[in-house]
Amino acid sequence: MNEHIRYPKVRLIGSDGSQLGVVPTEEAKEKAFEEGLDLVEVSANADPPVCRIMNYDKFRYEQKKKQQEAKKKQTVVETKEIKFRPKTEEHDMNFKIKNIKKFLAAKNKVKITMRFRGREIVYAQTLGLEAMNSIAEALQEDAILLQPPKMEGRQLVMFVGPK
Template sequence: MNRRGRHAPVQQEAKAQINDKVRFPKVRLIGSDGEQHGVMTSDQAKEIAYGEGLDLVVVSDNAEPPVCRVMNYDKFRYEQKKKQQEAKKKQTTVETKEIKFRPKTDEHDLNFKIKNVKKFLAQKNKVKLTMRFRGREIVYSQTIGLEAMNKVVEALEGEAVILQRPKMEGRQLVMFVGPKA
């Protein structure tokens, strides 16, 4: 690690107790084929594992007596890493996209923004609709602002779920919509 601490520390994976690190007086042994060998001393279990050319790995150290398994530990770690990578690939992240407009936004421009909202919803993203009021426009927030938001809701009917109804946050009227499940 760098002396100045510029880099994040490397994550250490939890080290399992293997072979000579197994120091319990008695262990319950599971063979490489999954069959139970019963309770024996850890030295006897190591002899069985070494006889097969494999490793003795502690599976559950909270059990009474601790459970050990005979396996190829490197192959086991490799398969675990592969499973984690597959799970990571299948994970989907939901992003929140934002569409901003003003109370004076024209009908055509509003329709164009609604089309973009539909595109984002088709990609399974949430959408934050923000209407910003400048200066004296704030007096129209409950009239023109809510009408424009209601137009958007009507246009998205059947394609979206309203996660949060329009509400004022400072000088902005904000509404959240999400994809229909």
């Protein structure tokens, strides 16, 4: 910007966006100061480098506003986790399914985990898969199955996401 531009010649763009051609850097600085604006380097990689006459403070302010707008519109998707055991009763299962539906309504992904302790691991392929499939059926209207039930160590894990 201004005095920090050290090139002998630059391609100059006016404050209204018009091309002013290739001019010596000193002349470009003079034109910028006559208009009461700044000479700002836009593209250093070009040959010769491209500079623009603009109000740099106003430009920075507008850039900041654009970033804030983009930040407002961006949504963060969290991954919530619900844990089950193979011997979880029907009522508790329904209560946890209701919580999963709340998470999905808030546009969050849900990791459903069934943990097997000790000798319960024997039931992983029978009771565990049946329970996971019944949960998937109950969530069919509200969710998309992102990852089907899969064993990870002593846990059976399934991911669902909002529709």
